[in-house]
Amino acid sequence: MKISSIKGFADILPGEVETWQFVEQKAREVFALYNFSEIRIPIVEKTELFSRSLGETTDIVEKEMYTFPDQDAKESLLTLRPEGTAGVVRAYVEAELYKVEPVRKLYYLGPMFRRERPQKGRLRQFYQIGGEILGRADAYADAELLLLLGEFFSNVGLDGAALELNSLGCVRCRPAYRKELLAFLAQQENKLCGNCRRRMERNPLRVLDCKEESCVAITAGAPSIQGFLCQDCREHFETVQKLLRETGVDYKLNPRMVRGLDYYCRTTFEWTSDRLGSQNAVAAGGRYDGLVEDLGGPPTPGVGFAMGMERLVLLLGTREFDADGARPSVYFVSVGDGARAWAFPAAHKLRRRGISVEMDGEQKSLKSQMRRADKVRARYVLIVGDDELAKGTAVLRNMDNKEQVEVRLDGIDEALAERINAK
Numbered sequence: 001m002k003i004s005s006i007k008g009f010a011d012i013l014p015g016e017v018e019t020w021q022f023v024e025q026k027a028r029e030v031f032a033l034y035n036f037s038e039i040r041i042p043i044v045e046k047t048e049l050f051s052r053s054l055g056e057t058t059d060i061v062e063k064e065m066y067t068f069p070d071q072d073a074k075e076s077l078l079t080l081r082p083e084g085t086a087g088v089v090r091a092y093v094e095a096e097l098y099k100v101e102p103v104r105k106l107y108y109l110g111p112m113f114r115r116e117r118p119q120k121g122r123l124r125q126f127y128q129i130g131g132e133i134l135g136r137a138d139a140y141a142d143a144e145l146l147l148l149l150g151e152f153f154s155n156v157g158l159d160g161a162a163l164e165l166n167s168l169g170c171v172r173c174r175p176a177y178r179k180e181l182l183a184f185l186a187q188q189e190n191k192l193c194g195n196c197r198r199r200m201e202r203n204p205l206r207v208l209d210c211k212e213e214s215c216v217a218i219t220a221g222a223p224s225i226q227g228f229l230c231q232d233c234r235e236h237f238e239t240v241q242k243l244l245r246e247t248g249v250d251y252k253l254n255p256r257m258v259r260g261l262d263y264y265c266r267t268t269f270e271w272t273s274d275r276l277g278s279q280n281a282v283a284a285g286g287r288y289d290g291l292v293e294d295l296g297g298p299p300t301p302g303v304g305f306a307m308g309m310e311r312l313v314l315l316l317g318t319r320e321f322d323a324d325g326a327r328p329s330v331y332f333v334s335v336g337d338g339a340r341a342w343a344f345p346a347a348h349k350l351r352r353r354g355i356s357v358e359m360d361g362e363q364k365s366l367k368s369q370m371r372r373a374d375k376v377r378a379r380y381v382l383i384v385g386d387d388e389l390a391k392g393t394a395v396l397r398n399m400d401n402k403e404q405v406e407v408r409l410d411g412i413d414e415a416l417a418e419r420i421n422a423k
């Protein structure tokens, strides 16, 4: 019986996984440069963590979460995490990380789950890399996070990623904007899509985010939040921009960018690539100064981002990666029982020295073993037969230049290690 995978849930196979490993490695390197520590959070959390932090009226909470009853406590619901920030903040509060040091720079990587319509570069189990700076309200933290992302994109070789910025104001200044926007939208309510009409009262800013043509057309003339920012928010936003200019990071202001989640305030941002079509965000995030308190912690500002691995891999996919890691250094070709018995512990010894070895255990023909050594792109082949074994010699073939030499088996691991490490 053949069982297939679920729609929207994909395997990452050898051949593609090398790009993933490359991206993860580069991310870890850049996080280390900015003094971030890794945090690993559970994949399953209580549903209320997400409904409370992301907002009840967001797309994710309304229709995209994988939620199921807890078998151990029937009254409560569990959810496969649709994003990472809520879990990181929950952990920060639960472990009281703020008691030791309120400023924490944390990063995570792993799978997230959303019941979206699967399409190119968008899956139901998808992977994110995210970073959060907790405990800092200053604009320098926002700018640092943006620099980190810019560095990361340049280190993985993704050119043409563009940064868009906005400020959503704060609890003091946003209400006035909200009121003005609501009044503007109310005049043309009947031309908005059903989703927007339904959401308008609770979250009118989301209308600016709607991709429906009619809504885009109507909101083109909507008032901009920039004119409503309070003094503090304006200064914060101006400092972020000044720091980006001083470090040579290009950006564009986009007053329509409101991001889909309720917890954002002040700086929000998206890194986009025009090579991704309409789903063009590679990374996005923003400031969430009220979230830690909302989730039961002390008042603690925060700013963070998440980026989608699938889209990044899609963008980098055509690049050539050095796949040398997957090449065994030596392939043991053994002909005869005695030779095979010699090869097995000899391979073990070499691997313990850090040299990758592949061997055949089925006693296939010499020709068939050589074919396989070629297929796995072994750098060297060591050919041992029972006759050679009796003489204490073997044949070593360099598969790259096809040179063949006779070598002594005595001290062969030394000799092989020398050759391989010399390269």
Ligand SMILES: [Zn+2]
Pocket: 169, 170, 171, 172, 173, 174, 229, 230, 231, 232, 233, 234
């Ligand atoms: Zn404000």
Ligand SMILES: [Zn+2]
Pocket: 192, 193, 194, 195, 196, 197, 207, 210, 211, 212, 215
């Ligand atoms: Zn709409």
